[in-house]
Amino acid sequence: xxxxxxxxxxxxxxxxxxxxxxxxxxxxxxxxxxxxxxxxxxxxxxxxxxxxxxxxxxxxxxxxxxxxxxxxxxxxxxxxxxxxxxxxxxxxxxxxxxxxxxxxxxxxxxxxxxxxxxxxxxxxxxxxxxxxxxxxxxxxxxxxxxxxxxxx
Amino acid sequence: xxxxxxxxxxxxxxxxxxxxxxxxxxxxxxxxxxxxxxxxxxxxxxxxxxxxxxxxxxxxxxxxxxxxxxxxxxxxxxxxxxxxxxxxxxxxxxxxxxxxxxxxxxxxxxxxxxxxxxxxxxxxxxxxxxxxxxxxxxxxxxxxxxxxxxxxxxxxxxxxxxxxxxxxxxxxxxxxxxxxxxxxxxxxxxxxxxxxxxxxxxxxxxxxxxxxxxxxxxxxxxxxxxxxxxxxxxxxxxxxxxxxxxxxxxxxxxxxxxxxxxxxxxxxxxxxxxxxxxxxxxxxxxxxxxxxxxxxxxxxxxxxxxxxxxxxxxxxxxxxxxxxxxxxxxxxxxxxxxxxxxxxxxxxxxxxxxxxxxxxxxxxxxxxxxxxxxxxxxxxxxxxxxxxxxxxxxxxxxxxxxxxxxxxxxxxxxxxxxxxxxxxxxxxxxxxxxxxxxxxxxxxxxxxxxxxxxxxxxxxxxxxxxxxxxxxxxxxxxxxxxxxxxxxxxxxxxxxxxxxxxxxxxxxxxxxxxxxxxxxxxxxxxxxxxxxxxxxxxxxxxxxxx
Numbered sequence: 001x002x003x004x005x006x007x008x009x010x011x012x013x014x015x016x017x018x019x020x021x022x023x024x025x026x027x028x029x030x031x032x033x034x035x036x037x038x039x040x041x042x043x044x045x046x047x048x049x050x051x052x053x054x055x056x057x058x059x060x061x062x063x064x065x066x067x068x069x070x071x072x073x074x075x076x077x078x079x080x081x082x083x084x085x086x087x088x089x090x091x092x093x094x095x096x097x098x099x100x101x102x103x104x105x106x107x108x109x110x111x112x113x114x115x116x117x118x119x120x121x122x123x124x125x126x127x128x129x130x131x132x133x134x135x136x137x138x139x140x141x142x143x144x145x146x147x148x149x150x151x152x
Numbered sequence: 153x154x155x156x157x158x159x160x161x162x163x164x165x166x167x168x169x170x171x172x173x174x175x176x177x178x179x180x181x182x183x184x185x186x187x188x189x190x191x192x193x194x195x196x197x198x199x200x201x202x203x204x205x206x207x208x209x210x211x212x213x214x215x216x217x218x219x220x221x222x223x224x225x226x227x228x229x230x231x232x233x234x235x236x237x238x239x240x241x242x243x244x245x246x247x248x249x250x251x252x253x254x255x256x257x258x259x260x261x262x263x264x265x266x267x268x269x270x271x272x273x274x275x276x277x278x279x280x281x282x283x284x285x286x287x288x289x290x291x292x293x294x295x296x297x298x299x300x301x302x303x304x305x306x307x308x309x310x311x312x313x314x315x316x317x318x319x320x321x322x323x324x325x326x327x328x329x330x331x332x333x334x335x336x337x338x339x340x341x342x343x344x345x346x347x348x349x350x351x352x353x354x355x356x357x358x359x360x361x362x363x364x365x366x367x368x369x370x371x372x373x374x375x376x377x378x379x380x381x382x383x384x385x386x387x388x389x390x391x392x393x394x395x396x397x398x399x400x401x402x403x404x405x406x407x408x409x410x411x412x413x414x415x416x417x418x419x420x421x422x423x424x425x426x427x428x429x430x431x432x433x434x435x436x437x438x439x440x441x442x443x444x445x446x447x448x449x450x451x452x453x454x455x456x457x458x459x460x461x462x463x464x465x466x467x468x469x470x471x472x473x474x475x476x477x478x479x480x481x482x483x484x485x486x487x488x489x490x491x492x493x494x495x496x497x498x499x500x501x502x503x504x505x506x507x508x509x510x511x512x513x514x515x516x517x518x519x520x521x522x523x524x525x526x527x528x529x530x531x532x533x534x535x536x537x538x539x540x541x542x543x544x545x546x547x548x549x550x551x552x553x554x555x556x557x558x559x560x561x562x563x564x565x566x567x568x569x570x571x572x573x574x575x576x577x578x579x580x581x582x583x584x585x586x587x588x589x590x591x592x593x594x595x596x597x598x599x600x601x602x603x604x605x606x607x608x609x610x611x612x613x614x615x616x617x618x619x620x621x622x623x624x625x626x627x628x629x630x631x632x633x634x635x636x637x638x639x640x641x642x643x644x645x646x647x648x649x650x651x652x653x654x655x656x657x658x659x660x661x662x663x664x665x666x667x668x669x670x671x672x673x674x675x676x677x678x679x680x681x682x683x684x685x686x687x688x689x690x691x692x693x694x695x696x697x698x
Binding site for chain 1: 194200202205272274357358396400420421422423424425427428431439442446451454503509510513515583586593594694695696
């Protein structure tokens with residue numbers, strides 16, 4: 001078989017199709033982020049790192065959870081909120097990097113010492129949700145878990 | 153022809169990390185057993201779970217991949233650019249890499265560096281761990297520099313001629329490597345080593361993570377592009393055909409130079425300090441870097457079809473049967489072909505991970521190792537195994553002593569990695585964390601954290617992981633038996649890596665030179681990384697000591 005001349009049209013079409021695919025995916029993600037509010041934790045610099053964990057009810061059904069993670073506990077735990085509660089999570093670490101993942105929700109954060117990570121979640125279904133550290137944090141990592149209890 | 157004086161260098165670069173990989177794979181198998189609760193302990197036979205996990209990652213993902221990229225690069229550059237490798241410089245590079253590996257191995261095996269291969273500060277390792285990693289990387293730089301004078305000489309002696317595609321791919325690999333390792337070198341040398349020695353009180357953790365992930369994602373293209381070189385030049389030759397389009401191969405490699413770095417923030421969606429807007433930009437750029445991979449998938453598939461039709465293949469799909477899937481004389485073929493098959497799922501799940509808000513569903517769950525075992529332990533590991541066997545036997549002038557077993561390895565591996573990943577995908581969507589000794593808590597029926605719904609996924613991962621271990625055992629049986637086989641000087645002297653000619657052999661000036669693409673890459677990095685860097689430094693986080 002001899003060498004064929006020129007650039008194959010079919011490859012140009014594949015390249016254009018790939019670019020359109022990428023653009024469509026990005027557009028959908030943008031729509032989800034801007035219109036549906038499915039976003040990622042942003043940059044929080046107005047909250048100073050804190051040393052003690054606490055759950056504060058700032059208004060009926062509105063909570064602020066200041067969570068301190070450290071080898072190998074989350075404080076406070078368990079967190080108790082009523083069904084329908086909207087919780088602002090502020091997360092920091094007292095030692096090294098930890099993970100903070102509330103199983104069954106989209107709350108998925110990284111705890112960094114001397115910095116604060118933020119996200120908001122609404123709890124509509126009563127139950128006990130495990131909080132998992134899913135970032136390796138030393139020899140007791142697998143023992144690091146907590147709980148959030150949503151009461152009916 | 154591969155330079156004779158490089159043979160020993162390349163053989164050491166291939167065989168030394170493979171020997172270490174025996175341990176890396178051994179602990180891979182142990183991990184699935186720990187996680188499934190088969191081993192319920194903090195350690196087994198004197199190696200801790202997290203210590204073994206560190207060794208598994210460092211050996212398999214850093215040592216093996218770096219040595220292989222250098223070894224394969226030495227062979228390709230030497231063969232394509234007619235003796236283009238400076239042998240003394242290659243030897244210095246090898247020496248640095250070997251010393252670095254040994255220096256880093258000591259703290260890992262002494263239990264003084266249980267920090268995983270991501271070594272997230274302020275987890276602290278023994279200073280020698282960091283020193284060893286630096287030496288390994290610097291050795292790979294020196295090995296790269298050993299090709300540059302030969303490349304310039306070849307270009308000068310061949311005016312108007314295109315640089316052979318395989319050499320272009322290898323240079324693209326190491327240009328990316330050179331750029332992306334600079335920030336992590338800064339992190340390790342300026343931040344981590346002085347802190348680990350006790351000279352500085354702590355680390356700016358957010359900055360260290362930004363620098364690490366600037367490196368962490370292009371790293372995967374450093375692993376992948378040598379395999380792409382095999383897909384573009386070797387696979388069509390094994391299939392009995394030609395590369396469908398030379399230009400698109402070059403374009404893909406150039407595109408990776410531009411696009412592989414400015415997207416590392418997609419590993420940091422769950423972190424503070426960088427604004428959502430830049431996280432979104434990096435997510436979008438991640439989709440753009442999928443484009444050269446999609447183009448590669450097409451070009452390679454078209455090349456395979458071309459080869460199969462040359463062998464009499466017919467029909468819309470029936471030509472698949474004409475590919476040498478089960479031809480033991482061409483046992484290298486399924487190492488590359490099955491890698492491609494695995495990579496379809498690996499690539500698509502990577503796009504899911506990069507999908508911004510959706511990342512919250514999977515970040516740091518076992519979904520992530522399920523994904524990257526379909527990339528680094530799919531096309532990359534299979535390509536490394538197959539080409540290491542092929543190259544080392546070729547350079548020694550030996551025959552494959554058990555070609556049918558060699559042919560079986562990629563199929564056993566593929567079955568294993570699919571079962572393994574299916575289990576981890578399933579578990580990840582149910583919250584199973586990665587990097588966790590599950591048997592000590594969540595998969596221990598006597599623990600208050602016990603999760604019966606996680607058992608089946610981890611059980612599947614254990615079955616798959618054991619199959620992967622079996623495939624590697626078979627591979628080493630073939631390798632060792634072959635190494636003890638008869639040697640033919642004539643075969644060694646005439647050995648060359650199979651390289652296909654191009655079917656569409658276009659000459660496009662835009663992909664003639666690296667320089668404009670490197671400049672575009674640097675601009676892309678500046679646009680995507682300078683503002684996040686300003687945000688991180690401007691936030692003025694206190695140092696953390698751990």
